[in-house]
Amino acid sequence: MTTDSPGHAPAPTAGPFDPADVAWTPVSSRLATVRLLMIALWGGGLVVVTAVVAALVGYAWLWGVPAVLAALFLWGALLVRRQVRALAYAERADDLLIRRGILFRELVVVPYGRMQYVDVSAGPVQRRFGIATVQLHTAAPGTDATIPGLPPQEAARLRDRLASRGEARLAGL
Amino acid sequence: MSDPVRPVPEQAPEDAYDWRRMHPVTPALRGWKVLAAVVAAIGFQLSDDVGSLVERFGPGRAWLVLLGLLALVALVGFAYSALAWRVTRYAVTDEAVHLRQGLLFRQQRQARLDRLQAVDVVQPLLARLFGLAQLNLEVAGGTGSAVQLAFLREADAEALRAQILALAAGLRPGAPSPATGEDAVPGGPAGEGAPSSADAVAPGLPADAALAGQPAPAGAAGGTRPAVPAFEAAPEQVVYELPMPRLVRSIVRSTAPWVFLAAVVGALVAVVVTREVGPLFLVGPGALGVGGYVWGRLNGAATFRAATSPDGIRLRHGLTEKRTQTVPPGRVQAVRLTQGPLWRGPDWWRVEMNVAGYGPEASNASVLHPVATRQEAAVALWLVLPDLGTDDPLGALDAACRGTVDDGGFTPAPRRARWLDPLGWRRHGVLVTRTALLMRSGRWWRTVVVVPHERTQSLAVTQGPVQRRLALATFVAHSTPGPVSPQVAHLDAAVAGALLGEQSERARHARAVAGPELWMRAAEAPHAPASIGSAAGAPGAGTPTAGPELGTSPTAAGTGTTSPSAPGDAP
Numbered sequence: 001m002t003t004d005s006p007g008h009a010p011a012p013t014a015g016p017f018d019p020a021d022v023a024w025t026p027v028s029s030r031l032a033t034v035r036l037l038m039i040a041l042w043g044g045g046l047v048v049v050t051a052v053v054a055a056l057v058g059y060a061w062l063w064g065v066p067a068v069l070a071a072l073f074l075w076g077a078l079l080v081r082r083q084v085r086a087l088a089y090a091e092r093a094d095d096l097l098i099r100r101g102i103l104f105r106e107l108v109v110v111p112y113g114r115m116q117y118v119d120v121s122a123g124p125v126q127r128r129f130g131i132a133t134v135q136l137h138t139a140a141p142g143t144d145a146t147i148p149g150l151p152p153q154e155a156a157r158l159r160d161r162l163a164s165r166g167e168a169r170l171a172g173l
Numbered sequence: 174m175s176d177p178v179r180p181v182p183e184q185a186p187e188d189a190y191d192w193r194r195m196h197p198v199t200p201a202l203r204g205w206k207v208l209a210a211v212v213a214a215i216g217f218q219l220s221d222d223v224g225s226l227v228e229r230f231g232p233g234r235a236w237l238v239l240l241g242l243l244a245l246v247a248l249v250g251f252a253y254s255a256l257a258w259r260v261t262r263y264a265v266t267d268e269a270v271h272l273r274q275g276l277l278f279r280q281q282r283q284a285r286l287d288r289l290q291a292v293d294v295v296q297p298l299l300a301r302l303f304g305l306a307q308l309n310l311e312v313a314g315g316t317g318s319a320v321q322l323a324f325l326r327e328a329d330a331e332a333l334r335a336q337i338l339a340l341a342a343g344l345r346p347g348a349p350s351p352a353t354g355e356d357a358v359p360g361g362p363a364g365e366g367a368p369s370s371a372d373a374v375a376p377g378l379p380a381d382a383a384l385a386g387q388p389a390p391a392g393a394a395g396g397t398r399p400a401v402p403a404f405e406a407a408p409e410q411v412v413y414e415l416p417m418p419r420l421v422r423s424i425v426r427s428t429a430p431w432v433f434l435a436a437v438v439g440a441l442v443a444v445v446v447t448r449e450v451g452p453l454f455l456v457g458p459g460a461l462g463v464g465g466y467v468w469g470r471l472n473g474a475a476t477f478r479a480a481t482s483p484d485g486i487r488l489r490h491g492l493t494e495k496r497t498q499t500v501p502p503g504r505v506q507a508v509r510l511t512q513g514p515l516w517r518g519p520d521w522w523r524v525e526m527n528v529a530g531y532g533p534e535a536s537n538a539s540v541l542h543p544v545a546t547r548q549e550a551a552v553a554l555w556l557v558l559p560d561l562g563t564d565d566p567l568g569a570l571d572a573a574c575r576g577t578v579d580d581g582g583f584t585p586a587p588r589r590a591r592w593l594d595p596l597g598w599r600r601h602g603v604l605v606t607r608t609a610l611l612m613r614s615g616r617w618w619r620t621v622v623v624v625p626h627e628r629t630q631s632l633a634v635t636q637g638p639v640q641r642r643l644a645l646a647t648f649v650a651h652s653t654p655g656p657v658s659p660q661v662a663h664l665d666a667a668v669a670g671a672l673l674g675e676q677s678e679r680a681r682h683a684r685a686v687a688g689p690e691l692w693m694r695a696a697e698a699p700h701a702p703a704s705i706g707s708a709a710g711a712p713g714a715g716t717p718t719a720g721p722e723l724g725t726s727p728t729a730a731g732t733g734t735t736s737p738s739a740p741g742d743a744p
Contacts, residue, residue, distance in 0.1 A: 016634045016646050016670025094681050103638050109677045110631040113684060139313055139529055140630035140651035142658065 017099055017107045024088035024099065030129045031149025032084040036077055037125060043073030089147050094169065096136065096162065098145055110145045113169035114138045118159050122152070134158050190264035190271060198303050199261075199324045200254035205299065207250030212243070263322050265333065267340060270310055272320045284310045284320040286341040290504050290530030293538065294330050296495040306330040310337065311530025313653065319530065335406040338484040338499060409482035412556065413542065413549045415490075419521075420474055423544040424467055426515040433463040473536075474543035479556065486556050488541070498538060503687070504528055505557040506628045507650075508541065509657040510550055510574065510621040517619075522550040522574070526557065527655030539656050547574065558625055562606030569604060573613045573621040578602070583613060584672075589643045590663035603648065603661045603672065608683070610650060610676065612661045622659045624650050626683035629659075632676055634669050641666075648672055 047066045054062035082102055090097040095111045115136050122132040132155040136145035150158065227235040253276070261274040269283040293309040300306060300323075307323035308330045325333065424430070436459055440452040475492040485501035506527040516522070524542040531538045542553045551570055554561070563569045572581020579585050583602035590598040597616035604611040610629070612622040633649040640646060646669035649660040664672070 015636075016666050016673060017636070019670065019674055095677055104635065105641070106633055106635045107673065108631060108633040109673060111677065111681060111684075113681075114630050138630040138651065139653045141654050142649070142651040143631040144633075145631065 017105055019097070019107075022090045022092065022097060024090050024097075027084065027087045027089070027147065027149035028131050028151055029081075029084060030131050031087070032081045034125055034129050034131060034149070035080045035084065039073055039077050039080070043069065043076070047073070084149065087147075087149065091158075091161070096145065098147060106144075108143065108145055110136050110138060110143060111169070112162065112165040115162060115166040118162050118166075120155050120159050122155075134162075136162065187264075187271070190266060192262040192264045192273070195258060195261055195263070195322065196305055196324050196326055196329075197258070198305060200251060200258045202297075202299055202303070202305065202324060203254040203257070204247065204251035207254060208243075208247045211246045211250065215246075263320075265337065265340070270320055270322075270337060272322065282320055284312045286337065288312050289337070289341045289501065291501070291528050291538075292334050292338060292499045294327075294334060294497040296327070296491075298493045300324050301495060308333060311528070313529030331406060334499065335484075338407065338501065341501065342484065407482040407484040409480040409487050411478060411480045413479050413545070413552055415474060415477035415543060417475065419544055420471065420477075422519075423516065423521055424470055426513075426519075426521075427470070428513055428515065429463050429466050431515075433459055469537070470543070474540065477540075477543055479542065479553065481556060486541075490537075490540075490543075496538070500526075500528055504530075505541075506655070507622060507624045507652040507657040507659055508554055508557050509623075510545075510554075510619075511615075512574070512619040514617045516544075520547050521545065522547065524550055524553040525656040527652050527657045529653040529655075531655060533654045533656070536656065547571075550574075554623060558609055558623060560608050561623075562608030563604075569606065569611065570621075573604065573611050573623075574619065576602070576613070583611075584664070584668060586645070586661075586663040587665050590645055592643060593639060593645065593663055598663065601661055601663050603664065605672070605676070605679070610659070612650075612659055614661065622657055624652060624659045626676075626679045627687040628652070629676070629680045632673055632680075634673050636666065646670070650676070 047070045050066040050069060051063070054066060079102075083100075086100060086102050086105075088099050090099075094113075095109050098108045098110070100106050116139055117137050119135040119137065120132055121135070126132060130151060131149045132152050133146060133148040134150055134155050135147070137143070138145070147158070229235075230238055257274070257276050260276060260279075261272075263273070264271045267286075269285045271281060271283045273279070273281045289310060290313050291309075291311040293311065295307045295309055296305070297307070303324075304327050305324035306327045307321060308325060310320040310322075312318055312320070322330070322333070437456055440456050443452040444450055472492045472494070474490060477488070477490040480487045480489075482499075484499050485504065486499070488496075488498040488500070490496055506529060508527075509525045510522045511525070512520075512522050522542070522545045523540070524545050525539050526541045528539065541557070542549055545553055547570075551567060554570065560566075561569060569581050572583055576583060577585075577599035579602070581604065583604045586594075586598050586601035588598075590601065594601065597614065600614050600616055600619070602613045604613075608625060610624045610626065612624075614620050630651045630653065633651065634646050635649060636646045640663065644666045645663045646666040647660060647662045648664055648669045652659055661669075
């Protein structure tokens, strides 16, 4: 490996999250809609419930709970679009790359030969909006290779592709 | 990895398998467990009702009633165990070990031999008294996926283990042998071909010790009905043992008893100062916890002994429950060396490993050496990874164990990482060798993690907001469940990125040349172009340079043999 002199910081542009010659495929922007909807449903529900409780009990400070919750969910809702935009994956010849996160960023490299099985799942809301989630499993529980927000045909294509590539490069453990 | 070359024998109906029963004493041993569980569960609940029993029946009669209840529970427990024993059968075929069990819910489980991760012979105290043993076949299926054959006569269990390991290694009795490799392994007087992989495990073994098992001539061509195990146990050679005094001293030097002692002193001081005895009651649970910890350590690590054999690493340990583990070559996914602050004086290390079959909760099974000196730690590492892939493996290990910053060629965390880890930043570092990734961390609790290139599952780079400001990133290599989770924190972001790219390339390359799952079949690897020589030279199967490199220290320290036969020459 390149033994850089550890003293100085490198130019911040060439981050480790943008490997050279990788064509990233973003996930569907419908994922943002789904996530917003989920936040609205769950978050809104929770806010309403806590507000009702506060109104019934009658302590003024109890209103702080729905207020804080509402602020948190609003903050989350504001971030959703950027988070979804940061989600991307790339198929290389021998491995799958998944990138996610803005504040806490992560780049995962999963070799096809290490894949044990692939999950494709879609909840009722996801189905309604025409997206699905593809998840790769290796023998390591630490591998978090989940790609949410794929159009169903893309998810199916990716699943078959991963399965066939995994078989071609099959290794033991 | 089903073998593409070998014609699979006709899938005979399962009834044709040689189904065998467990030892008839099994229900007696199992019944006690049921009884104990029931008594523990119900007795706890009913302790109040004993009083009412005494009231109703009078003191003498109450005990009779209790005894009667107990006898009834015991009867039910033993009867259930006996019925369960009746329906429990196992069968060993060339491809798998089958286990049928379950009284109400029938279950048939099969462990494929080419997926075998480890074979353990476990003897709980009670079973030991009867000379019985339990055979655990670990496959990489997560918790509860092991096939457990309980109980067998000890000699039977060991014979069965030898047979299973020989079959899993790819030695088959009476199977039609294609020209490739098969005759190189069990054919011939076997001292010829076998060393290519056998010596990879144990370069110190003399050539006559290299034969894993004699193929049974009795096996029919169909091979579905194996004869009575005709495989000899693989010879083994003890590499290191743990002396009892060192184990005791190591427990004294571990942190838990001292923390407990400090807590006791603190409680006493509190009692003296406040003149209330309340704090003393907190000591009780603490004593239980520490006592349990100490007993666990002592019981699991006592009489620890490691040996090499052509079947792989063999570990024996246990005081009350005796456990003999066999981990075939190439099954160890990662190794970790740890040293607490009080172990630094004598330079002791605890060596643990990730084996896919054991999972995270089998903490006693994942120990490669409970208390190793530095030399023994090097030997333990060498058992797993015969070639560390550097020209100076002991120097690299020394730098990993004690070094800071860029000692021994390590790529350290840059100085600005001190903002995130002011105490330990000098110890964060990574070294890439030809065969493995060495990761170092921990100022007071020193940790060294070694991951062979071909064993990494997936890789990741993560970065939090502060790391981002400092242009740092954490490099993670994902391994199978177990005590070891390899990662290096706070590397230079560009270095971590480059490492990610290079490491995925290296891992792919290492996998491509790694040894086959059936470890005696080096020549039959599915990537056929690899000749015996290069397949045997693959990192997983051991390399020709293994002996001369790390071999110098281990052989001097442990085995006493000095001239490792060069494994590469044999084929």
